[in-house]
Amino acid sequence: MTFESVLTRNVGIDGSCRLEVYRRRGGYRALEKALKSSPAEIVEQVIASGLRGRGGAGFPTGRKWTFLPPDRSRTYLCVNADESEPGTFCNRVQMEHDPHQVLEGTIISAYAIRAQAAYVYIRYEFAAQQKIMQRAVDEAYAAGLLGRNILGSGYDLDITVYSGAGAYICGEETGLLESIEGRRPWPRPKPPYPAVKGLFGKPTIINNVETLACVVHIIDRGPDWFRSIGTPQSTGPKLFCVSGHVNRPGCYERPLGVTLKEIIYELADGVRGGRRIKAVVPGGISTGVLTADELDVTMDFESFAPVLNGCLGLGTAAVIVMDETTDMLRVLHNTARFFAHESCGQCTQCREGTGWIYKMTTRMLAGGGREEDLDIIDELTDRMGMMSGQSICGLPDGAAFPLRCIVRKFRDELIERMTERKRTPATVV
């Protein structure tokens, strides 16, 4: 059966960002349909579809929506377009090429949760995409798809395109809320969860761009159609980002449950220069690193749950391929630097732990690394994280998994590299 793209169906189409082109190709049909149902019915359909959040956590979207208190008067929807997980760029592709699909999903979902206002939080570095989204929003207002009495349904919705300013932690739900509220984006301890007490203290849902785009198709074609794609526990299509040492890096739409090898060797046309694979990041750096013998896996939530070969979940399903020439010490350093740079600083173990690990890896690159350091890193990765209750948010979990994977799975290579550098220290760039 050939797979029919829905999320990327407008990518590459001339003028795809324009409302009239989007509409001509079937756009906003789902919105019209949705507005004829009640919000509760939309929620039911999304639950029935089995849609799981595409932002990294994979939490069932419809179920998240049911956490909103039924007696609420004010509700917010936040679109998480802060996409900063290394290896991930599919939200960007969607906003760049098909902003109206994202917008339609936003409006339908806002309607479903009875939100009066929605904020599309787009990271600073996606300035071009912010402009594209703003143009789409303007077109939607002009066409009565936003604002008062949308399509005569009586539903009012205002959307604000909101720019970040450069911080990975703003992709964390409550970090995003704090950022919008004008404070330093330090994630909030949970409970209370945003569905109960979110933006400005009101019930709030935060959903990823791709998740909301899926909602369009669930409404358009029905939950059963959505279920027919993917696996029973991971329904629907997914955008898989592939990058690194592959011939054809890019964003590819496939059903959930496609194999990792298919992504690497077919969609991305294999490894550059026909080289062998040394390591693969399966779902954005925060999930971890797989070795070349661990690649027989299907890309769905259940295969990775709770932990698969040291990797934490499917994450953003962003694949980064590292071939045999890769210096894993540099990868370790790169990973350590990322988390040290992005740690918000609130929780002791994450703030000091990521900083310390970064200092150690810097020293390793400069020729001063010791085996003992690898042991310390391994230990520290157990001593941080939200899953164990030690930290407020999931960033340190995301730091712990890749660092632990690299330190354990590539220990011999790391020791070899450290020894090499001790002999001939290089300057660290």
Next chain:
Amino acid sequence: MVWQMLDRRKAVVQPGKPGVLTDALRREIAEVQTRYPTQQAALLPAMLAIQRQVGYISSKAIVELADLLELSAASVLDALSFYSHLFREPVGRHVVVVCRGLSCELCGAADLLSALKEKLSVTENGTTGDKRFTLIAEECLGACERAPYLLINEDAHGPVRAEDLDSILSQYK
């Protein structure tokens, strides 16, 4: 032993000099304020508006903004200092951001950064003498399929090879 004691009691902002918040900026911020139930929520959009206009957010801007939004200057500094792309000091006319995410690192970002440092004669975070370029290295910019990737102002450049640098940079006067 060097005891460095910073004097935080001395004011750095002289009153009376011309304000950073022009009427146009104030109007823009006023529009922003209508979208949020609190004054503080207008802070980040307001800072971005100032930076778009002036290139950076000076101490004077902080004081004026704090005044406008009825916040303490410290609260403004709090939020401002957190973000990688909000600048407290003037930057060059063009901000060159090199991505050092894992995918770009794998595809040669380190060499690209070195080449740029040499070509522009600056260190990381430095600005060229003629104030044309500021060079920054940032974490994953979300364009991994175009690794190694450069973001100059709002323009995407990638994959960038060292030999392309001259022609890319020449587009930015």
Next chain:
Amino acid sequence: MMAEADEKLIEFTIDGRAVQARPGESILRTALAHGIEIPYYCWHPGLSVVASCRLCLVELDEVDSKTGQLRRLPKLIPSCKEPVRQGIAVWTKTEKVKASQRTVMEDLLLNHPLDCPVCDQAGECYLQDFSYRYGSAESRMIDPKTKQPKKDTGEHLLLYADRCILCSRCVRFCREVSGGGELAVINRGDRCEIDLFPGNSVEDNLSGNIADICPVGAFLDKDFLFRERVWYLRPTPSICSGCASGCTIWIDHRGERVGRFRPRYNPAINDYWMCDEGRYLWKHLYRADRLLKYQIGYNGRREVLRADQVGQALSESLRRIVDESGPGRLAVVISPMLDCETMYMICKLVRQIDAEAVLVGGPHLRADGDRTFKGGFTISAEKVPNANGLEMILGEFAGPRMQISDLAAALADARLSGVWITGGYFDDTLDRNIVISAKPSFLVVQDSFAGKLTDMADIVLPMTLWPEREGSFVNSKGLIQPFDRAVLPPMGVVPEGQWLAKMVGIESIYRADKIREQLAEFLGGFELYRPPKLPELIH
């Protein structure tokens, strides 16, 4: 722990021990109230809860709804934030908890300078105490420590930012209690520091509290810098004399020398705080212009009296006035700086000598208005500690009264032959309010510092400052609060009670509670308010 009338206490266990708490309380607070130590930094009972230091994490068993059995939760729980629940079991000393505590302590000390030998906080530093109990003695980091600069952050405050552990108590204090919002966290990750906007330093009269709540030696009080090692200091409970709020304080003293004042918890008045004006009042004790000798003037000469001669010399002189001029020609100015007991004894003595002696209420010191800060802390406009006590006691004495504003006229008309003026103000209030154009034939001045009035007095009585005696003040809300004697007065001076009490019929050694018995009878009640003690584990 007293519950409201029909409020049911929550019962659960900590480390197997049965404890009780009010609904809504946190596990941490309950533990501390029961003397169970859970280490923490960022939590403070007077500030909002952020749960960011991660030191207070505990394990928790909750009742499984299906089986009815206790089930261990897989995650560690921050006890500062977790509300108490019926039937849970909290564990604070499991291996998991201890491992977490060791990591947090190691992390906090990672970039912390080894400053103990030069750090004021040593001896009352929770980094020291908790490292000792929950951490390890060595650091495994061989990389250079991240260093932050030292900052001058206010008239009374220094910030040694490299010692900071980012508990953010200071930031929350400025936002929630004082309302100034001067402090903030800047930067991200392990580059975070506490800072303020240059020019907007902490000058708001509550800044000393920030040095109190800082659990480490990051925020320091300039006044206390390098002065004392805290293990030599002993605390005595007292009341601040700066205004009528009557904030309860601790006087920390080394032997007979005061080191500093600190706030004492008082839920009825000042909670955990005190203002800077009150905090630095102790300096008055050591002013160069303190009166140190009891003196009596004879024929143009001043003779020094011993303390045990004062009472007799005083009453003889006063009696002579009554004999010579008749009753009603004696006046006594009772200062609102005095404590209730001393006020009462002076009035009683004077009325014993002259039943128609005129009682005059001393000058008050009023600023523009009460100053109330965001969190509710109030500095009274009335800058004397016992104005209400003065009203209460003078009000109960029948017989002749006079306003202070009429005193000058009475003296000018020569209606008074003898005047006994009490002062004890920190400034020149007495001299400003009592201008004597014509000196009465007999003038007694009882004051702490030399002034114009003491120069012309016939008898000079050095008055102790309140840390040097015991007594009680009635605050602006009518609470009668006792204070203990912390230090001895300067050599040669004795607490007033010692020579006054004998004059009013108390034979043995003076103790304030003996006078309080008399006061209770005189006023028809004299109930002292003593604030509850905070569990010592709350820092």
